[in-house]
Amino acid sequence: MNLAKRFVADESGATxxxxxxxxxxxxxxxxxxxxxxxxxxxxxxxxxGDALKTQASNIK
Known part of the structure; x- marks a missing residue:
């Protein structure tokens, strides 16, 4: 019975x-x-993506 009471009162996993x-x-x-x-x-x-492609093509 004592084990059952401790099990019910235990809140260590609740968080x-x-x-x-x-x-x-x-x-x-x-x-x-x-x-x-x-x-x-x-x-x-x-x-x-289109803007980056445009800028990358201007660099070359």
């Missing part, structure tokens, strides 16, 4: 679980944001 849940929620938020803005991000990176 690690909480940090894991927070990290999982942040990961889900990042994926959701990137998915929502995929078109705009693709357009922005394409524009930057």
């Amino acid at each position: 690690a679980i909480e940090y894991g849940l927070v990290a999982a929620m942040m990961g889900i938020a990042v994926v959701t944001i990137f998915t929502a803005f995929r078109g705009k991000l693709t357009e922005a990176f394409d524009t930057m």
Whole structure:
């Protein structure tokens, strides 16, 4: 019975679980944001890539 009471009162792993849940929620938020803005991000990176190609071709 004493072992069961100590097991129920033990909170040493609770913090690690909480940090894991927070990290999982942040990961889900990042994926959701990137998915929502995929078109705009693709357009922005394409524009930057084109600008870099133009500048690189001017150097040669």
